[in-house]
Amino acid sequence: GLAIGSAVAGGGHHEDAQYPDPFTSDQPYRDVLSSEFSSLSPENQMKWEYIHPQRDTYDFEAADRIVDFAERNVQEVRGHTLLWHSQNPDWLENGDFTPEQLRDILHEHISTVVGRYAGRIEQWDVANEIFDGNGQLRTQDNIWIRELGPGIIADAFRWAHEADPSAKLFFNDYGVEAINAKSDAYYELTRQLRAEGVPVEGFSAQAHLNLEDGFPADLTRNLQRFADLGLETAITELDVRLTPPESGTPTEEQLAEQADYYARTLQACLRVRTCHSFTVWGLPDKYSWVPSTFPEQGAATIMWDDFTRKPAYHSLLDTL
Numbered sequence: 001g002l003a004i005g006s007a008v009a010g011g012g013h014h015e016d017a018q019y020p021d022p023f024t025s026d027q028p029y030r031d032v033l034s035s036e037f038s039s040l041s042p043e044n045q046m047k048w049e050y051i052h053p054q055r056d057t058y059d060f061e062a063a064d065r066i067v068d069f070a071e072r073n074v075q076e077v078r079g080h081t082l083l084w085h086s087q088n089p090d091w092l093e094n095g096d097f098t099p100e101q102l103r104d105i106l107h108e109h110i111s112t113v114v115g116r117y118a119g120r121i122e123q124w125d126v127a128n129e130i131f132d133g134n135g136q137l138r139t140q141d142n143i144w145i146r147e148l149g150p151g152i153i154a155d156a157f158r159w160a161h162e163a164d165p166s167a168k169l170f171f172n173d174y175g176v177e178a179i180n181a182k183s184d185a186y187y188e189l190t191r192q193l194r195a196e197g198v199p200v201e202g203f204s205a206q207a208h209l210n211l212e213d214g215f216p217a218d219l220t221r222n223l224q225r226f227a228d229l230g231l232e233t234a235i236t237e238l239d240v241r242l243t244p245p246e247s248g249t250p251t252e253e254q255l256a257e258q259a260d261y262y263a264r265t266l267q268a269c270l271r272v273r274t275c276h277s278f279t280v281w282g283l284p285d286k287y288s289w290v291p292s293t294f295p296e297q298g299a300a301t302i303m304w305d306d307f308t309r310k311p312a313y314h315s316l317l318d319t320l
């Protein structure tokens with residue numbers, strides 16, 4: 001009953017520069033995706049800037065390819081994402097729209113994108129990263145919340161539910177693995193929205209972990225409190241970054257510790273009854289977003305660049 005997923009590379013802002021689109025050109029990569037995983041998440045291909053590049057233009061090509069591939073291989077798909085502060089197209093961010101227009105734009109986008117894949121996407125990250133690290137709503141950098149107020153979040157869930165009643169609808173964020181101000185904010189908001197009958201059905205932790213930050217020890221307890229609210233839970237973007245020594249190659253100790261972080265994250269999901277989806281944020285290291293995003297860090301995935309398996313891969317298998 002547990003889907004094990006990977007992000008599907010493509011469209012990354014920095015990290016893809018050195019490679020042609022892995023999903024269309026790297027057959028060993030495709031083979032790993034189809035043989036090792038039972039769920040796929042488009043890493044970028046369903047984000048606004050890719051799927052809705054102009055106000056009147058949608059580009060479904062890359063997203064369709066992933067959903068078709070998943071269907072052929074009897075895999076689930078996690079849709080990512082509909083309401084976010086990042087990776088929005090310029091026409092939207094700098095568009096000078098009235099609130100009424102913006103509301104219509106979001107409604108149309110959600111109906112169109114969710115409707116296109118209705119019945120084929122198990123989980124949708126409807127709202128991504130709406131809180132900051134202090135548990136405050138992103139009222140400045142999130143265009144939707146800034147221009148339309150927090151009520152737009154409930155509307156996004158309602159519109160997604162209308163477009164695909166069978167998809168499970170999620171809040172998704174990073175830094176919410178532990179019990180902290182940010183995850184508390186989600187806990188309060190989901191409780192309130194569900195009391196109002198808003199179709200919020202899941203809470204997921206991205207789990208972009210870092211060996212230097214330590215492991216979020218209360219991950220299980222945190223997921224469990226959302227499960228107790230009646231929510232699906234999930235791990236959606238797991239990677240474990242580290243700072244290798246000068247040589248660039250991680251030490252045995254780092255790899256062992258990384259393997260432990262991967263295993264403990266999977267254990268947490270296995271322990272929580274409503275956690276049915278566990279996704280790593282891509283592989284192998286050469287296609288990971290980490291080196292281009294976090295200076296000095298890397299080696300965050302479960303496979304080496306030639307697809308040989310790291311200790312982290314084996315520790316996941318041993319945990320299952």
Ligand code: XIL
Pocket residue numbers: 011012013014015043044128174206237289
């Ligand atoms: C990242 C992708 O991995 C990169 O390719 C892209 O350049 C930027 O976005 N949280 C999320 C993901 O919800 O969408 C982000 O993905 C990583 C952090």
